[in-house]
Amino acid sequence: MSDARSAILAKMRSAMGRKADDVERKAAVADRLQRSPRGPLPARGQLPESERTALFQKMAEAVQASVVRVASRADVPDAVSAYLKSKNLPATVRMGEDARLAEMPWSAQKHMEILKGRAENADLATVSHALGGVAETGTLMLVSGPDNPTTLNFLPEHHIVVLEEADIAGDYESVWARIRERFGKGVMPRTVNMITGPSRSADIEQTLLLGAHGPRALHIVIVDKG
C-alpha cells in the first residue's frame, strides 16, 4: 500500500505545485501541532464556577437530560437509588472500576445490586463517572478504560453519569487541555465520548424521538464542590 501512499502524496504535491521538502510548510505544520492554538471561544460559557454549573444544568436539560445536584460524593448512591425508583426500575446498576465510584457508600442502599465491568445487552441502568462537563452546551466528556467502559454509555436504557462540579469547564478546549495533561500531548485513550443528551432520531418524517440505539434517558448527578 506504500505505493498508493506515495502516489496520492505526489499527486497532491504536484497539484499544489509544492515539493515534499518544503521547509516553511513543514515548520508551519509542526508549529500548529505543537502549539494547538485556540480559536475564538463563545462568551456564553466563560463564567464563574457557580454560574457555569447552572448553565451546564440548563443546557443539559434543554436537550432532555435530567439533572440533580448533591452535596457530596457520599450522597450519590441515594440519588441513584431515587432515580431508579422514580422510573420503576429494578435496583440494579452496572459500573466500572472508577475509584471515586468505588468509594461511595453503595452498601448502605438496601437491596441494591452492583454489577461490575463492561455492559451487557440486558443491562437496564449503568453508572459512569465523567472526566468533565462543558457548560457551553451541557456536554459530558467520558474516556474509555476499565474505570468507565465505553459500552456502559451506549447499551443500557438508562445511563446515569456522575459529574464533579469542579470538572465543569466553560468550553471543550479546556477539557482537551486536561486530557492532554492526563494522557500526554498527542496521545488519546481508545475512546473519548462527548455526550449531549440522550440518544435520538428524526429519521421518520423529521419527528424527534428519543432512544434510537443508545440510552432512552440520560441522568446526570452533579456533585457540588461544597
Added chain:
Amino acid sequence: MQITSPGFKENARTALDDAPLQRALGNVRKGFIEKRAKASAALPEFDLLRDNARDIKDHVLAHLDLYLEAYAEKVEAAGGHVHWAETAEDARRIILEICRQKNARTVTKGKSMITEEIGLNDFLEEHAVAPVETDLGEYIIQLRGEHPSHIIAPAVHVNKDQVEADFRRVHTHLDPARNLEEPTTLLSEARAVLREKYFEADIGITGANFLIAETGTSVIVTNEGNGDLTQNLPKTHVVVASIEKIVPTLDDVSQILRVLARSATGQDMSVYTTFSTGPKRDIDPDGPEDYHVVLLDNGRSSMLGSEFQDMLRCIRCGACMNHCPVYHAVGGHAYGWVYPGPMGAVLTPSLMGVDKSGHLPNASTFCGRCESVCPMRIPLPKMMRHWREREFSRNLTPATARYGLGAWAFFAKRPALYQAATRLAMAVLGRLGRSKGRFSAMPLAGGWTKYRDLPAPEGETFQAQWAKRRTAA
C-alpha cells in the same frame, strides 16, 4: 453507485410528479431552515466561528500532504493500520481483504457517505459479506433498496406509512397483527432488530467527520448512538474516510464542531461526538481489537490548486441543500449520484467528470442561499458558474442553449442593438401576457413553463427604467 446524473432533467420531471415525494420534501422546507436560523442566532460568535472554520480548513488544504503524513504516523503509533486508496475500486478491494482476513460474514455500518461513494454495500454483497446499515434512516433505505436522498437525513424522501410497509415486509418474524401506527413503535422495532445485529457482526464500519493529525484520531458525529455500537461491539473497527477530512488539532475540531450541528440540524451539539484512536488497550474491557483506516482520494487530490479547491472545505452538514429551492422541488435522487443539492452540483462533476454530470451545475437558480448558510463559507454559486463555463467551452452544452447564448452574446456586445431588441421583446411579451400577468406556456421556454408560470414582463426593460430614473433624479 450507478450515476444517473446525465438524466437529471428526466429525473427532475419524475420527481415533480411524485406526490409522496413532494409531501416528504415539505419536511425539509419546514424543519431545517427554521432550526438552523434559531441555533445560529442564539450564538453571537457564530459568524466569527464560521470565518475561523474556513481558515482552519484553508490552512489544512495548503498543507494537506504533510498533515496526512503526521496523521498516519499517529494512527500507527496507537496500534492502528492505515490503508491508502487512490480510487473507489482500491478502497473496496482493501475493505474486502480485511473482511476476508477476519472471515467476516456480517458487517454493521454506521452512516457514511464515503461508503456510498465507493458503492461498498453492493460490492460486499457480491462477495458474500452482508452489510447491515444501522442508522435508522440508512436502515430504512437499505430495506427499500434505495440510496440516500440527503447527506444527513438519508430517508427524508420516505413517508411514515412507507416505513411501516417496509418493516412489515422484512420483519416477518414479528407478529403481523402488531400495531405500528406510531413513529415510536417503528423506532422501537428497528432498535430491537438492530441490537442483535451489533452483537452478531464481525466488523463494524464507520465513516469519519474528522481525522485529527495531532492524535491520529477519527471522529464521528451522530444522534442515535448507532455508530458507537457499530464500532465498539465487533472485534474490528474499519474507518473509511476521504483525505480532506483532516484537521490539525483537538482545538481545531472543537471550533468546527460549533458550526457543524447548528448548520445541520439546528442542535448546539449532536448527541454523540466520538473520538476513536487505535484499537482497545490491553486493560480496556471493551472496544475493538483491531483498528483500520482506509484513506480515499478518488479524485480529490487533483482538486487542490484548482478553482474547486474550496469545495474540499465541506463538512457535509447539508445546510446548502436544506436551503436550496431546486432541492426542495426535486429532492436528492434527481441529482443522480451520491451527493445532491448545491454541494453535489459542484462535487459530482469534480469526482465523476463533467461529461456525466454537466446538468447539475445548471440545476440552480443562483439565488445564493447555499453560500449564505454554508458554515465553511464555500462559494458554491461561483463554482457552479465555473463548471458552466468549462462545460460551455468544452462544447457539452446542448445545441439550443449554445445557440441562445450565442445570440445573446451577439446582442450584448452591441448595446444599441441589444436595447432595441429587448425593448421590442418586452413590449411583445408584456402585451401577450397582460391578461393574466403570466404565461403558462411559452415557445422555447417549455422547460420553465411546464412547472411554473413565467411572470409577464411589466412592459419596460431594466435599462429603460434605469435611464428614466437617472434623468428624473
